[in-house]
Amino acid sequence: MFIVGRILSSLLVIAGSLVLVFAILYVLPGDPTDNMIDPSVATAEQIANLKQQLGVDQPFYIQFTRYISDMVRGDFGNSLLNSEPVLDKILEHFPATLALTAASALVSITIGLVLGVLSAIHRNGPIDFIARLVGLFGISMPTFWSGILLIVLFSLQLGWFPAMGSDGWKTIVLPALTLGIVGAGFIVRMVRSSMLDIIDEHFMLTLRSKGLSERAVMYKHALRNALIPAVTMIGMLIGEMLAGTVVIETVFSRQGIGRIIGDALMAKDLPVVQGVIFITAVIYVLVNLLVDLSYSVIDPRVRRSA
Amino acid sequence: MEALLDIQELSVGFRTKNGLLEAITNISFSIQPGETVCLVGESGSGKTVTSKAIMRLIDYENGSITRGSIVLRGRDIATLPEAELRQLRGKRVAMVFQEPMAAFDPVFTIGQQIVETIMQHERVSRREAWDRGIELLSRVGIPEPAIRMKQYPGELSGGMLQRAMIAMALSCSPELLIADEPTTALDVTIQAQILKLLQELQQELGMSILLITHDLGIAAEMADRIVVMYAGRIVEQGTAAELFARPRHPYTRGLLQSIPPLDSVRGERLYAIQGSIPSLAALPVGCLFHPRCEYATERCKEEAPPLVESSGSGVACWHEERVAAAVVKASHSNSIRVRVEELLEGNSVDAASRKDSEILFEAEHLHKYYPVKRKSFTAPRTFIRAVDDVSFSIRRNETFGLVGESGSGKSTLGRILLQMEQATSGKVLFQGKDLTGLNGPQLRPLRRDMQVIFQDPYGSLNPRWTIGDSIAEPLKVHGEWSANERRTRVEELLQLVGLDPSSSGKYPHEFSGGQRQRIGIARAIALSPSFILADEAVSALDVSVQAQIVNLLQELQQKLGLTYLFIAHGLQIVRHISDRIGVMYLGKLVEIAPSDELFRQPAHPYTKLLIESIPQPVPGQHSSSAFIQGEIPSPANPPSGCRFHPRCPFATERCRKEQPELRPLGEDRFAACHYTLI
Amino acid sequence: MREAATASTIWYKRNRAAAIRFKRLSANNLFLIAAAAVILFIAACAVVPSFIAPYSPTEMLTDSIMQPPSAAHVFGTDYFGRDIFSVVVYGSRDSLFIGFASVLVGGLAGGAIGALSGYAGGWIDAVLMRFNDILMTIPGILLALAIAGALGKSLFNIVLAVAVASIPGYARIMRSQIMSIKGRTFILASQAAGASPLHIFWKHVLPNSLSPLLVMATIGIGTSILTGSGLSFLGLGVLKEVPDWGTLLSQGRGYLTVAWWICTFPGLAITMFVLAVNMIGDRLRDRLDPKRSAR
């Protein structure tokens, strides 16, 4: 019941996001031929011909119904720029983005948890302060800048990691670090505050009254409880990271859907934009579904009510 | 005999923003092996701090022992290093806390948490520890212990959790069990069960118990000796019998008198200690109790009296003799039943005179069903039957009391009457007018006539509004008053509820709990309504303050001709204030009766057992009589037939099958039972 | 004798507590004061840049392009020969405008949607939240990219883009706060007093629901500036005589290896400002959260 309802409403949301993006791109000025043909060379007639050939001169509802009816049949259409099937394009780029997102999430969670817990345990002490400051730095720097700084330092100067590309684990280190630091900043904040909430709970007193060591009290009990709100955060973070790839994949010259959607948006290559939005919406919905389901694993309270 | 625990001249301070705050000062008392000592006092008296200090749990709350010693069998806990403290905690001294729901880690099973405790202190295998956990749960009366071990805290009821908590505390056979208000969060029926369990366990295991409570009834039932605390100091201590018979400190005396005895005369003022407990940051000079003390003299204002001790009993008062000389007003020496009967003679007339008066509120076949989220499309739609076919009426100028355990639907019923919630079906007639069909705008003018006082005096006031604005809000929304008139009216109202009229510009957080409840009352009476719903209006308050508010409510009823629906789970208070009482169980009204008759001769077994669960402030009267077994079932899936049958000692086959209707039992009495007790 | 000893111990402990308190004040609060100072200084830059900047931001000293920081040019000069310090000072105006205006627009719109959704409930809530979900599935920067990309590079479009992308976040937080306030007893009390839903909303629900939105908006100022600079990076920055920090950083980044100061100082300006805003926001959160303010 719960799952079925969620899936239905998710489908609604995904369909809605497709309509919305399509509508936005349709309403906004410009069309794909802007980048395809040089107006100082081509005549107006040639441009009009090209538009007609691409079908971008059709009214909204025709374009959209055509798109949706194709999609329902599993055809996501072809890129207007080079006719590449959108599905192929996404499948080609997706693994790299997935790897980057996963690696960044790993970086975020690791750094975030360690700093967040340290910070909560040493509440108001110097360690707390440093951990929070590090976390804040993570969310205060423009990612493209920190990315370039990392490239200059670790790739161009020290030569530890490659500055570009998307094959091999070495290429993922720097971009994952850049993106991960941002997420870490949010997680530090979240974990710290939920840890502090937990530390004030009554049961902490029970645990101590049982003679448990502080280590057991903090890491076994408090952290486990504090993880629950942090997991929601991770769901949201995956969305943020997918968005972050638009910038990061460009900075690090990586393949990925962030890159293609950035290009496609600028070029108004609608089928590609729609395809990527569809995929990201599906991922976003899936991740949040997973987050909800994972609650029942870590939080017995949810298991019952669900 | 050597004391198990000997506390000498103990002082505890807390580091706060405003410097070190001394929470308890110079207290000394001891606990003998096998003895039960009760620490009694209102909130803020320092009794919980004392209990935490014994286990040095204050270390985690910025607290520290600034002076004195806590000697447990020859070792001073006050100076013990952390590592040794941990060996002691849970092993030799164990603790049970007030709110069982919050005292367990919600993400581990009961079993995991018990096993964790055992394995912390003893070299046993996990398997052995688990088996011992099952034994323990079974010992504390938890059915199906092996299954409970695997359940999470949230899956158990409060009563069960408190049993499990006790099991966990006993897992390493401690010499001293500290129980901090172990039953305060529980229903009175469950409270009786838990207290009984503690008594049995103590006899069986021979441990000492330090029981912390604000309820003198519990202290009387449990304690060998009682220590009374006030504002971080011990004001009196002595054996239970001695203390109840001859309280020597005015505070002890006041506390005892604040409890409405079951034989009090309705409409009579309760004894109330004036004022409220001072904040630690602003303690008065001299005897700390003097601002509230009727015996206070100049000396009390200047000089703090020492605790004069002899053979384990003592008192800190300059006027000990004068206090002791005055006899406690109501004697608690006799059993309830007898006393009630004696007193009833005078009161029945009064009840009869009100009987025929006009009916103000009438409920006809009220139902309130909340839908439960279905697990699948095919599953049948289920409902929580919060109120299930309830009919009754409230007469003008009377106080109708509504009692029942939590989950009985009494608050829901109250809200439906006032149309703050929509009934699923049924009618509510107010002064003959059906309210159920009215929409919001139609209802609003009618609200002038019916107001509410809420349980939570903190939550019922908008924290961003001055109390003057809050009180004036009903005046404002009903128009008709100019700003000036409103101001005058607010001052008038403040005066009426016993607050300084000039305090209307202050914010809620500047007031104590009792004062806030007075503000709530002022707001409720602002429009001179004819009816007031008092929903657990005094439940959250300390005993002494509770008495003040009850007095105020009664006073206002007389002055303003109010009708009350008084909802509470504290039976004594309800009895004291109500003309008639309705008893609810699982969404059903099981009995309605004039309050004295109800107490004298309950017709429904549930009512009877409910009354018997109340601990009486009469020491030595360990109630061994039958009390209600088990717990209130879920209203989503109530038992068949009579809903009370699974817990009823008199239940028969018929009760299991046939649902009893509420039927008249003589004059002005109704009960829903196949085998009424009268 | 013993009395005296104890008294002195207490005195000592009191003093030690005070010392600890003071230390905490100096560590934690010093940075808070620093954060406030940074914000104030940057705000001053935006309001009266001419009092702070030593040069005109448009003055191109073509003889001394790409000079490293020196006494004459504390942040050095850029590829036009402009004094970077002066450009950064003047650039604060547009950066702050992006930050504040987009928070204002996004916060108001999101807050209104969330408030309506949370207070009205029922199908209005269902519809609005579904819409919000839809917005949330589209990553904010993509929305911003689509809008800014199509409408062209103007400050207003950047603000619009960033604001629209931030709406779902505000709506969500506002809705949950409204719903929690809606369940509080004093709302019931007001209803019981006969107040109309509108009165209750304006007088009780809204004022008590604003603080999380306020905290989020404070932090949002920083986030908006970052999103804005991300748009600059993606080629949607606004080109003006005096560019905002994001554009400065984005345009200067190509010079990192040959003239590090050109992008470093605008980058630092962004980071310091966002950091300061976040610190203030965190403190505000602690202050406004009743649970935390006790700490």
Added chain:
Amino acid sequence: MNRSRFVRRPFQTSTALLLVLTLLLSACASNKGSNNNSGQPAAQQSDAPAATEIKQGGVLTYALATSPDSLDPHRSGLAVAVRVIRTIYDSLVVQLPDNSIKPWLATSWAISDDGLSYTFKLRQDVKFQDGTPFNAEAVKYNFDRILDPATKAANAAALLAPYQSSEVIDEYTVKLNLATPSRAFLGNLSQALLGIVSPTAAKKDGDQFGLNPVGTGPFKFVKWEQNAEIQVAKNADYNWAPELVTNTGAPYLDGIIFKIVPEEATRIGSVQSGQVLAAETVPPQNIVALKGDSKVQLLEANTVGLPYTLFFNQEHAPWNDVKARQAVQLAVDVDSIVKTLYLGTYDRAWSPLTPGTFGYDPTLENGVKPDLEKAGALLDEIGWVKGADGIREKDGKKLTLHYVDGTPNREKRNDIAVIIQQQLKALGIAVEVEITKDVRTVVYTNGDYDLYGNSQVNSDPNALYPFYHTTDPKAQKSLTRLSNPEIDKLLEQGRVETDDTKRADIYKQIQHYIIDQAVILPIYVFPYTVAADKSVQGLVFDSLGYPLFNGVSISS
């Protein structure tokens, strides 16, 4: 005449002779009055390493600045794609740096007297990389394909005009028919966008051909990971390179990996740190810095066609007044712009044509000198006088100039706007800069600009025609809105004039007129720049500035 300039090329003893020659030639060029930035004229020399033993094999990693859109020459619209396309496809003819047209896939050709039909004799030994034989049928297929709307051809279609149809005369002879005569046609045919694709592959892959390109070029397509890299491998059968390169056989390299690295600092830094062997589009600041790097060489080739030019919109007053335009011409210090923004690494443009283009008139060089005073006088003369705020006014109207530029900030063009804004402020003109993505609407459709900048890589001076010829009232207006019967006539003559000397003279007249009348402000000549590791040898550029990899080798 094309000038390819080689900065800090590795010197080898065996190339010393060539070096001397190079120096001599460039000295000659300077003597001819061209500016001192002009490089060596002969691309051929760059294949010099052939003299010694040439290292075979190796893979060249070459960092591109942006991602190609398609590798179908007939569909692509991006210059970056052409860099890859040129390695896969050959053209019928080749244009040498001296602007002469030489054989490539065509061995010879004849032009009918009316200039309306071109008959090509084709090489008979050429095979496409998929084995398809190259023949007249293939040529016909190619050009008809461009005209076919289903192809969605863009720039290629524009280049092919005025082509009408083809006739296959025999297996290796094909006749192309034009609608009107065009002197530019052969030059256009030499462009990569009119490269010959394999008919078999193009028919088979249809729309997707751009992802699976097949041509006759020296390298064959291997794979394309979008936004990451494109790999091409040596076409071992290749044996038909044009005269432009010395290695007419198969390339020395085993293959090329084009990496797509948009971030400037990374792209250049990765050459310096050895992560790639070469990287294109070196920003001026890095050019300066790289000159001090002993491991890296810098290669540059000026492109031909129209330099980056700012066009006045003569429909808008007061810019229809020559004096107003001249005032701006005198107030804008182009030298300062080029010096500041490009640090002297780009050449200043003086003419509507770039120096390598046929008919370029070097006498225009140094003809305009900034003179603010004179500029002011000119404006005063036509009634625009300075107001209180320093901005000129006439009849209560402020003198504003609406300067439109496109995005992204290619070659710092947006920064030029910023500087001109400052420079014209001194003259009392308020410049409103508008940077828009939608140039087509703002500039081409709405004509909402006073000044707009653009450049064009083109192999023939006929490129001037659409900019300066009076436009057909029904067609889209030219950028300048110039309408001068004399110029119209000259442009028409230039299109068809068969005599090169006369033709060059025609274009010189046009150039003079344009500059004298301040129709435009030429700003800079865009050089294609490559930073390469010193082990990379033999990289040359064609007349349009595209790299040719036939002779590239990697020394150890």
